[in-house]
Amino acid sequence: MDEDNGDKKNKSPKSTMKRQFIILIPLIILSILLPKIAFAYYNKVLSIRVWPSEEYVRITIESSEYLNYKSFFLETPNRLVLDIENIEIDSTLIKYIENLEITNSYIKNIRIARKNLNSLRLVFDLKQTIDSQTFTLKPIASYKYRTILDLYPTVINDPIKAIIYNQKEYRNNELEETIMNLIKDNDHYNKKITNKKIIIVIDPGHGGEDPGAIGVHGTMEKNIVLSIAKKTATLLKTQNHIVTYLTRNDDCFVPLAIRTQKARLLKANLFISIHADAWIKPETNGASVFALSNDKSSSIQAKWLADKENKSDLIGGVNLYHQDEKIAKVLLDLSTTAQIKDSKKIGTILLKELEKISKLHNKDVEQAEFAILQIPDIPSILIETAFISNPKEEELLNSNQHQDKIANAIFNAIVNYFKIECNSN
Numbered sequence: 073m074d075e076d077n078g079d080k081k082n083k084s085p086k087s088t089m090k091r092q093f094i095i096l097i098p099l100i101i102l103s104i105l106l107p108k109i110a111f112a113y114y115n116k117v118l119s120i121r122v123w124p125s126e127e128y129v130r131i132t133i134e135s136s137e138y139l140n141y142k143s144f145f146l147e148t149p150n151r152l153v154l155d156i157e158n159i160e161i162d163s164t165l166i167k168y169i170e171n172l173e174i175t176n177s178y179i180k181n182i183r184i185a186r187k188n189l190n191s192l193r194l195v196f197d198l199k200q201t202i203d204s205q206t207f208t209l210k211p212i213a214s215y216k217y218r219t220i221l222d223l224y225p226t227v228i229n230d231p232i233k234a235i236i237y238n239q240k241e242y243r244n245n246e247l248e249e250t251i252m253n254l255i256k257d258n259d260h261y262n263k264k265i266t267n268k269k270i271i272i273v274i275d276p277g278h279g280g281e282d283p284g285a286i287g288v289h290g291t292m293e294k295n296i297v298l299s300i301a302k303k304t305a306t307l308l309k310t311q312n313h314i315v316t317y318l319t320r321n322d323d324c325f326v327p328l329a330i331r332t333q334k335a336r337l338l339k340a341n342l343f344i345s346i347h348a349d350a351w352i353k354p355e356t357n358g359a360s361v362f363a364l365s366n367d368k369s370s371s372i373q374a375k376w377l378a379d380k381e382n383k384s385d386l387i388g389g390v391n392l393y394h395q396d397e398k399i400a401k402v403l404l405d406l407s408t409t410a411q412i413k414d415s416k417k418i419g420t421i422l423l424k425e426l427e428k429i430s431k432l433h434n435k436d437v438e439q440a441e442f443a444i445l446q447i448p449d450i451p452s453i454l455i456e457t458a459f460i461s462n463p464k465e466e467e468l469l470n471s472n473q474h475q476d477k478i479a480n481a482i483f484n485a486i487v488n489y490f491k492i493e494c495n496s497n
């Protein structure tokens with residue numbers, strides 16, 4: 073099997089990658105007209121979504137039942153083939169795939185190679201060898217069965233990502249040295265770095281399949297927080313003694329454990345997860361800052377919120393291949409008392425900055441059982457920038473100016489916190 077029988081349909085590479093989305097209307101009418109037995113073995117494809125990023129490309133095929141699929145590589149030229157059998161596929165879906173633009177540094181093109189009413193062959197023309205993972209997620213929330221195809225580049229330009237994906241065993245100081253050398257040599261982290269540099273990891277919540285909270289006007293938390301995170305990183309780049317790293321740069325899904333793992337690998341001095349809140353009452357408003365809970369959550373709402381934010385992995389779909397159970401267990405088991413103390417300190421400073429630009433939902437740092445804050449040795453806070461469920465605050469969150477203000481508040485808090493910390497040492 074060496075031929076993918078493809079009709080060549082190369083598209084010109086685009087510099088920007090667009091997220092593409094379509095909902096397919098199931099062939100309900102047809103299924104009513106024809107005898108039921110004819111459809112007994114076929115699954116309806118409800119939707120196909122593509123989340124392209126430099127880190128990885130995720131293709132999600134949502135269907136009413138489990139899909140039967142197989143994927144394999146073909147060489148000269150390099151391509152990945154995905155075969156799906158026994159599905160109902162219509163011309164809208166075919167047209168959609170044919171118009172997909174997912175060109176990036178490792179994927180040249182996507183095309184349909186074999187199409188008939190109940191099978192589909194997708195061919196990815198590759199610029200380099202890639203790793204791929206295929207798995208199925210069970211229905212959750214509004215989602216049905218999702219067949220996920222993740223495509224990872226094997227040659228990674230970002231040294232931190234390379235370490236994370238290669239998952240090599242390092243001894244502690246060996247790892248630190250390796251990371252520092254890699255950062256030093258990489259233009260991406262432009263400035264010279266010594267062990268005395270302050271490393272800030274900013275974590276824009278949610279992403280990809282997981283939109284986070286959604287406002288009445290359709291604003292998605294994942295987009296707002298990514299924008300605020302990028303603005304904050306830009307401000308921090310002006311500081312020679314600070315190196316900033318984002319857990320995601322694109323609209324893609326990153327498991328919670330990978331986000332915290334990134335912070336740990338970088339030996340970050342501070343981890344900030346950025347979110348936007350939601351509550352059942354539309355008038356609820358204001359920003360809040362959270363640290364990890366020592367024991368019980370400090371309010372019912374905090375507990376509810378922790379449950380909601382922790383569900384991200386189930387909605388976005390955790391790729392087990394990139395999970396490190398050992399690290400996750402250690403993270404949960406280790407004592408976090410000192411971390412919480414420092415987190416509350418920076419949290420208090422941040423609240424003072426936020427008070428200048430917006431309403432506060434709570435004047436004190438709240439504490440909750442957030443999985444994302446369970447990092448034993450790095451001060452970690454979660455900021456709920458405003459309530460996206462409040463129409464007025466949704467509008468604010470959408471405004472470029474207000475996003476700048478929030479980024480500025482986070483920036484000021486970070487700079488002030490480390491000024492205090494350095495002086496007291």
Ligand SMILES: [Zn+2]
Pocket residue numbers: 277278284285293347348381
């Ligand atoms: Zn969130």
